[in-house]
Amino acid sequence: MPVAQYGTTEIHYSHIIDTSLKHGYITVDFYEGVVLKTPPIENDKADQLVISKGRWIMDKVKLVERIPQGEIITGSRLLYLGRRYYVQVTKDPAVKDALVRFTQSKLNIAINPDVEDRTSAIDKALENFTRDKAKEKILPRVKKWSETTGLIPNSVNLRKLSKRWGSCNNDNDILINFDAVKLPFSLIDYIIIHELTHIKHKDHSKDFYRELSKYAPDWEDMDERLGDMKL
Structure with a gap:
């Protein structure tokens, strides 16, 4: 599946060639995802068409994420x-x-x-x-980021969480919502780094965000993207 880089976001899309078309167009659907239909064009040109509509695509993706998915069948x-x-x-x-x-x-x-x-x-x-x-997929990345940051949790567990992606308690036990495996690795890593940072700073103080920025300088964008994801 082709991938177009829109800022810090990867847009995965399907590219359908239709020789009857004179111009390309893009659709965003809950089941089909992002679909680009064009006459025969080069791959680079296809990426540019997707990038040119990047903001519209991201807004549309946020909307369709909220559509109830219903019964799971072949084709879902x-x-x-x-x-x-x-x-x-x-x-x-x-x-x-x-x-x-x-x-x-x-x-x-x-x-x-x-x-x-x-x-x-x-x-x-x-x-x-x-x-x-x-x-x-997630536990090895916790180990990697723990070694990178020098922030060592007392324990790491995966659990179904209804209202959050992760947590770190006063004993430095970290919980990660196992549904996070549905997210791209960039957001998985951000969740891990965020919770590891709470080992050093328990609140969301200026010191917390200063430490967080060392390993996730784009944390504000990551926070926004996580906020748009449906738990």
Whole structure:
């Protein structure tokens, strides 16, 4: 999938060539994501077209993020590491209830055809997938940033949090919302750095932001982007 760099934001988009078109146009959809349709053009030109509409695209993305996604079926799109991946749902009597795998740039959801509550089975399988991928993708980055900053947590745990992306208590135990694995790595890293900084400064004082700026100089932009993401 092509990626256009709009400021500090990566815009992932699909590019569809249509020889009948005279001009290009862009659509932003909950399921399809950002789609550029053009007559035959060079890749660099395609990126420039997306960048030229960058602000409009970002505003549109914020709107469609809030659209209820409804039942998950083949053709749905689900977030993982900042991108919306195509979902394929298949029946498999060999699995217990449901199982999610990420293969070949899509999410495969296998569901037992005899399961009684299809929606609950898929929801539970997606939660298990998200938690497992968070362990795989997020915990090593906590270790890396802890070594980089010299800020060592007492413990690090992943948990489903309803109203925040992370926390650090007075004992320096850090919690990270495992749903953060749905975000791009830039935002995952920011969440980690933010919570590690609370090891040194428990409040959001000037000293806290001074320390935060050492490792996340664009923290204001990151804060804004996180605020636009739906928990």
